[in-house]
Amino acid sequence: MVNLFKKRPRRPQPSRVSRGAESPNISRVGLAQLTPELDRYLAHGAYLQLSLFETLSKAIISAPTTKTKTAVSRVANIALDRHHALSAELERQQLDPAEAMQPFAAAVDAFQQRVHGADWDELLMSAYVVSGILDDCFVQLAGGLPGDYPERMAALLGGDAVTDALAAVLSDEIAANPKLASRLALWGRRLVGDTLIVARSAADIPQDTATDDERLEPAFTELVADHTRRMDRLGLTA
Amino acid sequence: MVNLFKKRPRRPQPSRVSRGAESPNISRVGLAQLTPELDRYLAHGAYLQLSLFETLSKAIISAPTTKTKTAVSRVANIALDRHHALSAELERQQLDPAEAMQPFAAAVDAFQQRVHGADWDELLMSAYVVSGILDDCFVQLAGGLPGDYPERMAALLGGDAVTDALAAVLSDEIAANPKLASRLALWGRRLVGDTLIVARSAADIPQDTATDDERLEPAFTELVADHTRRMDRLGLTA
Numbered sequence: 001m002v003n004l005f006k007k008r009p010r011r012p013q014p015s016r017v018s019r020g021a022e023s024p025n026i027s028r029v030g031l032a033q034l035t036p037e038l039d040r041y042l043a044h045g046a047y048l049q050l051s052l053f054e055t056l057s058k059a060i061i062s063a064p065t066t067k068t069k070t071a072v073s074r075v076a077n078i079a080l081d082r083h084h085a086l087s088a089e090l091e092r093q094q095l096d097p098a099e100a101m102q103p104f105a106a107a108v109d110a111f112q113q114r115v116h117g118a119d120w121d122e123l124l125m126s127a128y129v130v131s132g133i134l135d136d137c138f139v140q141l142a143g144g145l146p147g148d149y150p151e152r153m154a155a156l157l158g159g160d161a162v163t164d165a166l167a168a169v170l171s172d173e174i175a176a177n178p179k180l181a182s183r184l185a186l187w188g189r190r191l192v193g194d195t196l197i198v199a200r201s202a203a204d205i206p207q208d209t210a211t212d213d214e215r216l217e218p219a220f221t222e223l224v225a226d227h228t229r230r231m232d233r234l235g236l237t238a
Numbered sequence: 239m240v241n242l243f244k245k246r247p248r249r250p251q252p253s254r255v256s257r258g259a260e261s262p263n264i265s266r267v268g269l270a271q272l273t274p275e276l277d278r279y280l281a282h283g284a285y286l287q288l289s290l291f292e293t294l295s296k297a298i299i300s301a302p303t304t305k306t307k308t309a310v311s312r313v314a315n316i317a318l319d320r321h322h323a324l325s326a327e328l329e330r331q332q333l334d335p336a337e338a339m340q341p342f343a344a345a346v347d348a349f350q351q352r353v354h355g356a357d358w359d360e361l362l363m364s365a366y367v368v369s370g371i372l373d374d375c376f377v378q379l380a381g382g383l384p385g386d387y388p389e390r391m392a393a394l395l396g397g398d399a400v401t402d403a404l405a406a407v408l409s410d411e412i413a414a415n416p417k418l419a420s421r422l423a424l425w426g427r428r429l430v431g432d433t434l435i436v437a438r439s440a441a442d443i444p445q446d447t448a449t450d451d452e453r454l455e456p457a458f459t460e461l462v463a464d465h466t467r468r469m470d471r472l473g474l475t476a
Contacts, residue, residue, distance in 0.1 A: 047304075050298075050307065050308075050311060053295075053298075053311070054295070054298060054299045057291075057292070057295030057296075057298065057299065057314075058295075058299070060288075060291075060292060060295065061292045061295065061296070065336070066285075066336040066337075066339050066340045066343050067336035067337075069288065069336070070288075070325065070335055070336045070339070073288060073291070073318060073321065073322070074322070076295075076318065077315075077318050077319070077322060080311060080314065080315050080318065081315070083311065084311070084312070084315060087308065097308055098303070098304040098305035098307070098308045099304075099305075101304050101308070102304045105304050
């Protein structure tokens with residue numbers, strides 16, 4: 001498939017009309033064809049990792065046991081390392097990370113508030129669902145980045161370390177309190193919608209454009225399928 | 239000076255009487271002569287770093303700007319790395335980190351609550367004062383640990399990275415709002431007392447023993463002198 005966007009100038013948005021006209025087979029466009037500018041990718045990704053880290057910090061602070069505190073702190077460390085790695089990439093692009101992230105702060109902070117959940121288990125579930133979908137999304141979006149970024153971003157953000165560690169803690173929680181399962185399944189379902197909106201905002205499409213949502217659909221179907229597998233793993237219905 | 243405690247068996251406490259009798263010149267005993275058992279040192283240190291990390295996380299979450307958020311997140315990363323390094327040492331001692339830390343959790347959690355402060359600046363000041371004194375304390379206590387632990391702990395917990403980074407953020411805050419200075423000086427003074435109680439609990443002395451407090455005094459005088467230098471650096475009276 002032709003990547004329509006790789007050679008476009010850095011700032012201006014290509015016209016919606018020509019994009020649609022050049023790509024009639026829109027249903028097969030994946031996230032790698034919707035890659036944003038490098039700077040935007042890095043800054044949005046860096047702030048999202050910081051936000052995930054904040055969610056995990058809250059989970060550490062309110063962890064019911066020293067054991068869960070320790071387990072979650074390992075995941076927090078990964079998120080923070082990823083944040084710093086993405087910030088370092090911004091610096092390599094001669095950008096100040098704080099300034100570059102600023103445009104994403106309000107939306108991501110509001111998202112973080114919305115997915116906070118009612119208690120520790122829901123908070124942890126949020127970290128599991130959100131990191132699962134968004135790390136996936138950013139690995140795929142990286143496919144359209146220049147140079148060796150696709151591989152390096154996949155190495156940084158891919159892998160199962162975060163998912164495995166959170167799944168282990170959540171499985172223990174559900175095993176200790178089987179009644180949790182239905183509540184967490186419900187909560188997980190609510191999280192998907194909000195998280196996909198963030199995934200959409202990370203892709204290079206204007207907001208609220210029905211045509212572009214059609215373009216996104218197959219990519220999102222894939223993100224949701226992976227999410228369903230992660231829920232299955234906990235014995236929960238997605 | 240003779241180290242009275244290096245060869246003592248690992249678990250039993252030496253009698254208070256003989257300790258005093260063998261060391262009439264108690265005023266010159268430093269923290270390296272009050273080193274606790276290795277396991278206790280590592281576990282208490284690991285939990286304190288986790289607690290410092292939690293304080294820093296709260297500061298990240300409530301940071302007034304993306305710039306301060308980013309700056310504090312670098313410090314949080316150091317605290318978390320230190321926590322994990324100490325946890326890894328516990329594992330090398332065939333101990334489960336979560337279990338080993340458990341006995342210290344309640345006291346450290348209560349301390350963390352007590353030094354929370356009224357707002358973001360006080361919270362950050364707490365991280366500055368507490369990490370300054372306790373990292374110093376643990377580097378000195380490591381002096382009596384076996385093998386190459388003294389050097390390795392000094393490399394892990396020493397250095398100015400945490401202090402420098404927090405001093406930079408606090409200096410900016412005070413410069414932007416000079417009225418902060420007197421409030422933060424006052425808060426800093428309150429923190430010292432609580433923090434020295436934690437330092438005391440990390441040393442190998444029974445609680446509430448007047449004789450042993452005499453032994454601690456010179457070491458504490460040194461800790462406080464370094465604290466005073468850190469406050470001077472911010473233009474604050476200690």
